[in-house]
Amino acid sequence: MQQISTCAGIYFVRLLGEELVSVNDNDLSRRDLCIKVNSQNAKYGRSENLRARFLAYCRTFGAERVRFDVLIENTNPIAVERRLHAHFRSYRIRGLSNKPNEWLKGIDPDIAYDQARTICENYLTAKSELQPRPPNNPADMAKPHKRTGYIFTPDDILKSAAYLRSRGMPEYLLADVHHFGRQTYDATFQHFTGRKRLQGFNNPVYAARLDFIAKGDVAGRSFPDLVKEAIYLFPFPDKKSP
Secondary structure, three states: OOOOOOOOEEEEEEEOOOOOEEOOOOOOOOHHHOOEEOOOOEEEEEEOOHHHHHHHHHHHHOHHHEEEEEEEEOOOHHHHHHHHHHHOHHHEEEOOOOOEEEEEOOOOHHHHHHHHHHHHHHHHHHHHHOOOOOOOOHHHOOOOOOOOOOOOOHHHHHHHHHHHHHOOOOHHHHHHHOOOOOOOHHHHHHHHOOOOOOOOOHHHHHHHHHHHHHHHHHOOOOHHHHHHHHHHHOOOOOOOOO
């Protein structure tokens, strides 16, 4: 039997065999009311205990039929699950309640697995790239932002802006977090490329806001909510802090 961790994470299930089996086959009261699946189907999901979830599938379908893969361990499974929900929206099976669940149909299980794995890998990469890092040259340091305690640099702004544009955050929201109230991604890249430090008092706030929004997106939150919270948490110097 597979050795599966007991930690939280994201998993993917594929089945062997053509026989259709209820997803609650070991529950007589629900067996005939639930969807039935076989090797043409697959399922992604999150669990607070991956090993317990694996054993549950073994009890339902038989250990010899279950292919259980762990995609992510020890991270924020809810944020990743939201991305998987969105990606597989058109393939999710609806039960009697008409609510879509995580069992999939209409897509090859192996292809679905590869796509789910890529989504998880991209999430981990983005999360890693957005970790704060100190400037290479202490002489280039600006003053730490008083709320974050982190010394932001022009590269931090460029990195966060590039990430947010790649994730589709609209420019009107970018303008909302800028001290001029009007800003584009191109203008941000043009202004901060090649600079060694952030000048003035407003630019570190702009950096802190972009950093906060980017990290919030990695956690699965919406851009409008993140922008509102960033504006509240990181006021410009002429406004009082909350």
